[in-house]
Amino acid sequence: MSKLFARFVKDESGATAIEYGLIAALIALAITAGATTLGGSLSDAFNSVATELGNHVN
Secondary structure, three states, rough: OOHHHHHHOOOHHHHHHHHHHHHHHHHHHHHHHHHHHHHHHHHHHHHHHHHHHHHHOO
């Protein structure tokens, strides 16, 4: 039984999988935050262009 427990303690594959999962979650969070910010900026830019075009057409 003690050999089984010692082998379990030495096994780091589970910890590595958790670390990779945390890294992937942080990357996904950064992409989501960046896309949200970029989306707002693009919306403002297109609205500005539409307003200027509307002013020049009339």
